[in-house]
Amino acid sequence: xxxxxxxxxxxxxxxxxxxxxxxxxxxxxxxxxxxxxxxxxxxxxxxxxxxxxxxxxxxxxxxxxxxxxxxxxxxxxxxxxxxxxxxxxxxxxxxxxxxxxxxxxxxxxxxxxxxxxxxxxxxxxxxxxxxxxxxxxxxxxxxxxxxxxxxxxxxxxxxxxxxxxxxxxxxxxxxxxxxxxxxxxxxxxxxxxxxxxxxxxxxxxxxxxxxxxxxxxxxxxxxxxxxxxxxxxxxxxxx
Amino acid sequence: xxxxxxxxxxxxxxxxxxxxxxxxxxxxxxxxxxxxxxxxxxxxxxxxxxxxxxxxxxxxxxxxxxxxxxxxxxxxxxxxxxxxxxxxxxxxxxxxxxxxxxxxxxxxxxxxxxxxxxxxxxxxxxxxxxxxxxxxxxxxxxxxxxxxxxxxxxxxxxxxxxxxxxxxxxxxxxxxxxxxxxxxxxxxxxxxxxxxxxxxxxxxxxxxxxxxxxxxxxxxxxxxxxxxxxxxxxxxxxxxxxxxxxxxxxxxxxxxxxxxxxxxxxxxxxxxxxxxxxxxxxxxxxxxxxxxxxxxxxxxxxxxxxxxxxxxxxxxxxxxxxxx
Ligand SMILES: [Zn+2]
Numbered sequence: 001x002x003x004x005x006x007x008x009x010x011x012x013x014x015x016x017x018x019x020x021x022x023x024x025x026x027x028x029x030x031x032x033x034x035x036x037x038x039x040x041x042x043x044x045x046x047x048x049x050x051x052x053x054x055x056x057x058x059x060x061x062x063x064x065x066x067x068x069x070x071x072x073x074x075x076x077x078x079x080x081x082x083x084x085x086x087x088x089x090x091x092x093x094x095x096x097x098x099x100x101x102x103x104x105x106x107x108x109x110x111x112x113x114x115x116x117x118x119x120x121x122x123x124x125x126x127x128x129x130x131x132x133x134x135x136x137x138x139x140x141x142x143x144x145x146x147x148x149x150x151x152x153x154x155x156x157x158x159x160x161x162x163x164x165x166x167x168x169x170x171x172x173x174x175x176x177x178x179x180x181x182x183x184x185x186x187x188x189x190x191x192x193x194x195x196x197x198x199x200x201x202x203x204x205x206x207x208x209x210x211x212x213x214x215x216x217x218x219x220x221x222x223x224x225x226x227x228x229x230x231x232x233x234x235x236x237x238x239x
Numbered sequence: 240x241x242x243x244x245x246x247x248x249x250x251x252x253x254x255x256x257x258x259x260x261x262x263x264x265x266x267x268x269x270x271x272x273x274x275x276x277x278x279x280x281x282x283x284x285x286x287x288x289x290x291x292x293x294x295x296x297x298x299x300x301x302x303x304x305x306x307x308x309x310x311x312x313x314x315x316x317x318x319x320x321x322x323x324x325x326x327x328x329x330x331x332x333x334x335x336x337x338x339x340x341x342x343x344x345x346x347x348x349x350x351x352x353x354x355x356x357x358x359x360x361x362x363x364x365x366x367x368x369x370x371x372x373x374x375x376x377x378x379x380x381x382x383x384x385x386x387x388x389x390x391x392x393x394x395x396x397x398x399x400x401x402x403x404x405x406x407x408x409x410x411x412x413x414x415x416x417x418x419x420x421x422x423x424x425x426x427x428x429x430x431x432x433x434x435x436x437x438x439x440x441x442x443x444x445x446x447x448x449x450x451x452x453x454x455x456x457x458x459x460x461x462x463x464x465x466x467x468x469x470x471x472x473x474x475x476x477x478x479x480x481x482x483x484x485x486x487x488x489x490x491x492x493x494x495x496x497x498x499x500x501x502x503x504x505x506x507x508x509x510x511x512x513x514x515x516x517x518x519x520x521x522x523x524x525x526x527x528x529x530x531x532x533x534x535x536x537x538x539x540x541x542x543x544x545x546x547x548x549x550x551x552x553x554x555x556x557x558x559x560x561x562x563x
Contacts, residue, residue, distance in 0.1 A: 043329070043330065043552075043553075044552040045552070047333055047334065047337055047551035051337070051548065060340065061337045062338060064338075076282060076285070076286075076323070077322075077323050080285060080323070080327055080330075084289055084292065084326075084327050084331050084334070087334075088293075088330065088331040089335075089338050091293060091307075092307060092334060092335040092336075092337070093338040093339075095338075217293060217294070221289070227280060227282040229276050229280040229283060230283070233275065
């Protein structure tokens with residue numbers, strides 16, 4: 001494991017940053033969570049939060065050995081700010097870089113909270129009435145990551161066996177937002193203020209600590225959705 | 240040595256210059272992808288910037304034959320432009336500067352176009368007037384020194400480059416329309432149609448709404464008119480408006496030195512028309528007129544740099560930090 005690991009995720013409206021590694025006594029996390037309706041502050045918050053964590057340890061950006069970045073899916077602009085920052089920090093300092101799916105980061109603590117054999121579905125608000133979601137039972141993927149409407153997700157979970165008697169555990173800002181559609185589909189959703197709904201940079205750093213580093217250019221966002229203009233263009237050329 | 244990044248629209252640009260303004264490298268990675276959509280799509284531009292920007296930076300360093308250790312200042316365009324696109328270059332610049340403990344200079348894109356004229360080996364010295372005309376902006380700048388400029392006039396509606404693109408679309412030419420329209424116009428009679436030059440607009444502001452509407456009516460009323468004549472007349476009206484406002488500004492200020500910037504400055508007939516005004520004209524090479532990072536690096540030399548720590552919360556801006 002690396003001496004100094006800086007991990008951050010900007011795929012949701014939150015900016016979450018954690019500092020860990022063998023040179024750090026206790027993993028520390030700082031976050032900026034805009035309240036509902038507020039604009040995300042990734043561009044303004046990300047590097048400042050990271051600097052504060054580093055300064056507390058008497059370190060600078062140059063001391064970071066490994067950068068772990070959330071690759072989404074999530075808000076397009078936020079994702080790109082996180083990835084551009086991660087790649088440029090790595091370029092500037094020579095740190096290794098690792099990308100980790102934001103849905104996996106969300107799932108990980110929920111799996112520990114889930115009952116034996118209970119499926120966990122990670123659900124991020126994708127705006128425009130859609131969610132990004134994937135589901136696992138243990139480590140087995142039972143629902144491929146996809147952008148879909150909450151109603152479609154509800155159909156899929158019911159078809160896959162979720163029910164009031166055997167509910168799946170649903171977490172993430174998308175689960176909170178579409179609770180009224182998802183709960184009747186056999187998805188149990190913790191209270192709105194449960195930390196399980198937030199993407200934790202501490203969990204991200206754990207997932208990324210042992211992963212194999214990759215070349216910077218290979219760390220790309222997982223958009224899971226085409227740009228609107230491309231959807232329109234394809235619809236036009238392929239009626 | 241200054242490393243600059245420019246991602247305000249659809250070109251991903253990185254450059255290295257030295258303090259004296261000599262260009263060591265000027266990498267411009269054109270995305271090309273937008274033609275099929277008939278214009279720049281912000282989300283697609285931003286996706287491509289993220290994929291291209293690291294390579295552009297590494298190419299710029301390699302072509303300049305320097306390492307990051309040689310860089311003393313990092314610069315990036317902060318605005319105006321497409322915010323999602325600007326944020327890629329700005330995030331990169333902030334992170335590189337933070338990792339290297341370097342100062343950062345946030346640069347105004349329009350000041351960049353002006354500062355293209357300050358690049359070596361033979362910089363054009365203020366005072367001068369600068370006509371900046373591109374797909375995104377059209378304005379007349381009064382440049383008194385290397386640190387800034389005042390806006391004497393700007394467009395009230397479309398930018399000149401937009402007017403070219405829209406005219407080209409009406410004439411059935413593809414996107415980007417400027418070069419295609421200029422090619423078609425080369426065989427046409429610029430006096431065949433009399434299109435308006437916004438004489439009714441007060442002061443030194445520009446307006447291209449009228450000429451656009453006139454082309455629309457001309458096409459409707461003269462379905463058999465030669466397209467090259469329509470193109471030539473349309474181009475002549477845009478060029479004439481740009482040139483006349485520039486002449487008026489030169490007269491009003493008593494300045495006899497003129498520079499240009501922006502993609503439309505590469506238009507042949509405009510350059511010829513401006514050359515006939517009879518003042519000292521400076522036209523930077525084409526690759527310094529269109530969007531590029533060397534001009535951002537040039538402007539960065541006259542910006543008070545933000546010290547490490549002071550730029551971590553820097554955000555991009557979409558429209559005029561300046562009074563436009
Ligand atoms: Zn420009």
